[in-house]
Amino acid sequence: xxxFEYCTPTRLIFGKxxxxxxxxxxxxxxxxxxxxxxxxxxxxxxxxDKVLQLLDGFEITELPGIQPNPKYDPSVLDGVRxxxxxxIEVILSVGGGSVLDCSKAIAAGACYDGDPWDLxxxxxxxxxxxxxxxxxxxxxxxxxxDCGGVISxxxxxxxxxxxxxxxxxxASFLDPCYTFSVSKKQTAAGIADAMNHxxxxxxxxxxxLMNDGFCEAGIKSLMVNGRACLDNPEDxxxxxxxxxVCTLACNNIMSxxxxxxxxxxHGIEHxxxxxxxxxHGEGLAIITPxxxxxxxxxxxxxxxxxxxxxxxxxxxxxxxxxxxxEAIDRTYAFYESIGIPMHLRDVGIGEERLSEMxxxxxxxxxxDSAYVPLSEEDILSILRASL
Amino acid sequence: xxxFEYCTPTRLIFGKxxxxxxxxxxxxxxxxxxxxxxxxxxxxxxxxDKVLQLLDGFEITELPGIQPNPKYDPSVLDGVRxxxxxxIEVILSVGGGSVLDCSKAIAAGACYDGDPWDLxxxxxxxxxxxxxxxxxxxxxxxxxxDCGGVISxxxxxxxxxxxxxxxxxxASFLDPCYTFSVSKKQTAAGIADAMNHxxxxxxxxxxxLMNDGFCEAGIKSLMVNGRACLDNPEDxxxxxxxxxVCTLACNNIMSxxxxxxxxxxHGIEHxxxxxxxxxHGEGLAIITPxxxxxxxxxxxxxxxxxxxxxxxxxxxxxxxxxxxxEAIDRTYAFYESIGIPMHLRDVGIGEERLSEMxxxxxxxxxxDSAYVPLSEEDILSILRASL
Numbered sequence: 001x002x003x004f005e006y007c008t009p010t011r012l013i014f015g016k017x018x019x020x021x022x023x024x025x026x027x028x029x030x031x032x033x034x035x036x037x038x039x040x041x042x043x044x045x046x047x048x049d050k051v052l053q054l055l056d057g058f059e060i061t062e063l064p065g066i067q068p069n070p071k072y073d074p075s076v077l078d079g080v081r082x083x084x085x086x087x088i089e090v091i092l093s094v095g096g097g098s099v100l101d102c103s104k105a106i107a108a109g110a111c112y113d114g115d116p117w118d119l120x121x122x123x124x125x126x127x128x129x130x131x132x133x134x135x136x137x138x139x140x141x142x143x144x145x146d147c148g149g150v151i152s153x154x155x156x157x158x159x160x161x162x163x164x165x166x167x168x169x170x171a172s173f174l175d176p177c178y179t180f181s182v183s184k185k186q187t188a189a190g191i192a193d194a195m196n197h198x199x200x201x202x203x204x205x206x207x208x209l210m211n212d213g214f215c216e217a218g219i220k221s222l223m224v225n226g227r228a229c230l231d232n233p234e235d236x237x238x239x240x241x242x243x244x245v246c247t248l249a250c251n252n253i254m255s256x257x258x259x260x261x262x263x264x265x266h267g268i269e270h271x272x273x274x275x276x277x278x279x280h281g282e283g284l285a286i287i288t289p290x291x292x293x294x295x296x297x298x299x300x301x302x303x304x305x306x307x308x309x310x311x312x313x314x315x316x317x318x319x320x321x322x323x324x325x326e327a328i329d330r331t332y333a334f335y336e337s338i339g340i341p342m343h344l345r346d347v348g349i350g351e352e353r354l355s356e357m358x359x360x361x362x363x364x365x366x367x368d369s370a371y372v373p374l375s376e377e378d379i380l381s382i383l384r385a386s387l
Numbered sequence: 388x389x390x391f392e393y394c395t396p397t398r399l400i401f402g403k404x405x406x407x408x409x410x411x412x413x414x415x416x417x418x419x420x421x422x423x424x425x426x427x428x429x430x431x432x433x434x435x436d437k438v439l440q441l442l443d444g445f446e447i448t449e450l451p452g453i454q455p456n457p458k459y460d461p462s463v464l465d466g467v468r469x470x471x472x473x474x475i476e477v478i479l480s481v482g483g484g485s486v487l488d489c490s491k492a493i494a495a496g497a498c499y500d501g502d503p504w505d506l507x508x509x510x511x512x513x514x515x516x517x518x519x520x521x522x523x524x525x526x527x528x529x530x531x532x533d534c535g536g537v538i539s540x541x542x543x544x545x546x547x548x549x550x551x552x553x554x555x556x557x558a559s560f561l562d563p564c565y566t567f568s569v570s571k572k573q574t575a576a577g578i579a580d581a582m583n584h585x586x587x588x589x590x591x592x593x594x595x596l597m598n599d600g601f602c603e604a605g606i607k608s609l610m611v612n613g614r615a616c617l618d619n620p621e622d623x624x625x626x627x628x629x630x631x632v633c634t635l636a637c638n639n640i641m642s643x644x645x646x647x648x649x650x651x652x653h654g655i656e657h658x659x660x661x662x663x664x665x666x667h668g669e670g671l672a673i674i675t676p677x678x679x680x681x682x683x684x685x686x687x688x689x690x691x692x693x694x695x696x697x698x699x700x701x702x703x704x705x706x707x708x709x710x711x712x713e714a715i716d717r718t719y720a721f722y723e724s725i726g727i728p729m730h731l732r733d734v735g736i737g738e739e740r741l742s743e744m745x746x747x748x749x750x751x752x753x754x755d756s757a758y759v760p761l762s763e764e765d766i767l768s769i770l771r772a773s774l
Contacts, residue, residue: 003402003404003405009394209604209607241595244595
């Protein structure tokens with residue numbers, strides 16, 4: 001078991017109707033609020049009006065239009081400017097993981113005099129950040145319970161995971177009802193995103209018995225409850241459990257004491273969505289079974305056997321290689337069954353830039369020290385298999 | 388799934404040698420330290436000297452001699468007095484759960500002008516508490532990651548679980564090596580304590596798929612790693628995993644969104660150790676299978692079947708009642724196999740005061756609203772079966 005430090009100070013406020021506590025929670029922090037949101041879905045479900053009604057008496061500045069794979073320019077830069085111009089005291093992120101990720105970068109940038117990219121690119125360590133409160137409308141990224149955000153800079157194809165303990169939300173409001181209207185495509189991508197977060201932690205050199213069981217339970221829950229959400233988008237129990245599994249899946253709590261795997265599938269996917277702006281969860285789902293196939297070896301076989309037996313209930317009496325193969329096939333089949341396009345060409349990515357991406361990933365993602373080290377050739381091979 | 392709020396701000400600093408960070412962590416809080424500890428085992432293992440050496444330059448006041456089932460008088464009262472007399476800024480608890488529980492009550496009492504019992508008995512709500520840092524030497528209670536402590540007041544046979552979010556430790560230092568010298572008796576009691584914490588959360592009206600898997604993994608890990616600790620007290624990996632499971636087991640993280648079970652076995656055990664000062668973990672182990680037998684019914688059967696199949700690997704094809712019976716028998720057999728005395732008479736408790744205790748429990752522990760409601764007669768029946 002490895003040494004570790006862990007601290008997540010975020011207050012989770014979970015369940016039906018919890019939004020009513022928003023004024024009390026926000027009021028304890030500040031009155032000058034930057035309200036960040038995305039393309040307007042929060043208006044369609046009435047959440048925008050509800051928030052404004054609850055925050056009567058607060059001074060609200062709005063930053064709308066934050067996109068999936070949130071952009072440094074204009075969203076982060078605009079947000080930082082608005083915070084400085086308006087003396088913002090707290091950021092209220094209402095939306096999914098992209099809005100929250102962007103809000104985190106804004107929170108740090110607003111307390112820094114230089115170019116915010118200095119912080120995101122780790123050239124400078126932030127000394128402070130504005131407090132963040134979020135109201136989540138999408139179960140997927142786990143940003144509501146971690147201190148990281150992924151920011152894209154289009155002109156350089158950079159997609160950086162910006163992580164700093166200053167960026168934990170003060171409070172996250174998690175009402176599963178706000179996810180009822182999430183489309184099948186986005187629900188499936190959220191399932192895949194969270195499943196992959198758990199798989200990145202599960203496939204490592206050593207893992208504790210408890211962590212393995214916790215991860216296996218999380219994956220099984222996502223499969224069962226995720227499918228139930230797709231079958232009946234207003235199934236409260238399924239939406240609730242899916243939302244909470246997603247919340248824990250990116251927080252490290254499922255792998256404390258395990259060796260760091262290096263999160264190789266994310267390393268690869270960040271280039272895909274950095275270059276092509278595809279949906280992150282879909283990119284992960286496409287990469288996952290190809291990565292699994294690529295790293296399967298005598299050394300990794302016991303992990304795959306455990307995964308196959310405990311997650312899919314494959315007969316433990318079978319040959320190990322057969323169990324591993326079936327586990328990978330079933331992973332692929334699950335993603336396909338929830339409607340995820342399972343080839344890069346299905347999401348508009350062809351052969352053209354695979355070599356360039358493989359080179360970029362090998363140069364930037366540190367995957368030579370991952371659970372199974374990946375060279376540029378390995379990465380290219382995984383990308384080719386994903387076409 | 389139930390609404391919930393959850394926030395655990397404690398920083399966990401886990402692993403071999405982490406004590407070296409103590410001056411840095413403590414120095415960020417204050418220089419005037421109340422050092423609390425128990426009967427002197429920290430001197431035997433060299434930890435006392437190590438702490439004093441690391442804290443050269445700090446102003447240290449000592450409160451030694453805190454007993455298991457820590458006492459309001461003299462420990463809490465002495466600690467509060469020392470804090471006030473010496474302008475203490477931070478409490479450093481070095482020891483097991485009892486020392487830490489006592490330190491929590493002191494932390495609240497030190498910031499209150501009246502009788503500290505007002506706080507512990509919930510007559511008055513604490514407004515602030517001194518910050519607490521702990522160095523743990525026993526894997527058992529989980530006090531290092533929760534905001535509660537159990538305090539006994541001998542003259543009234545009161546044993547109260549005093550809970551307040553102000554009482555989360557700021558930081559918990561968890562070095563498994565400090566548990567190498569824990570006796571077989573205390574190691575076994577720690578296993579039973581943590582197993583029971585999980586069982587109290589697992590046996591409830593509704594539970595999420597993820598929580599069930601998390602709890603089952605925790606129990607299985609305690610059985611496997613606990614036994615390994617008994618077989619080889621210096622097995623680092625086993626001590627480490629046992630320590631971390633214990634840390635998570637009393638924090639609610641394993642049952643967020645589940646219905647509250649009311650923690651009935653703790654309700655009963657608190658009277659046993661309140662009246663007789665027995666080891667808490669042993670009391671819980673004795674009560675557990677008798678409580679299980681008592682509440683087994685058509686309604687609770689599915690829970691027992693899940694427990695039996697997933698924790699003990701009992702064949703799911705068997706009759707449900709047979710699975711439940713075997714699960715209860717195996718629970719008993721596990722406790723017995725790790726050397727726990729499994730009858731009240733083995734720990735010095737006879738028939739004499741059972742009725743009085745049953746009355747006290749029924750009057751004070753609110754078990755009429757537990758997962759399976761327990762009347763005074765039910766409680767007496769469970770106590771009698773435990774003789």
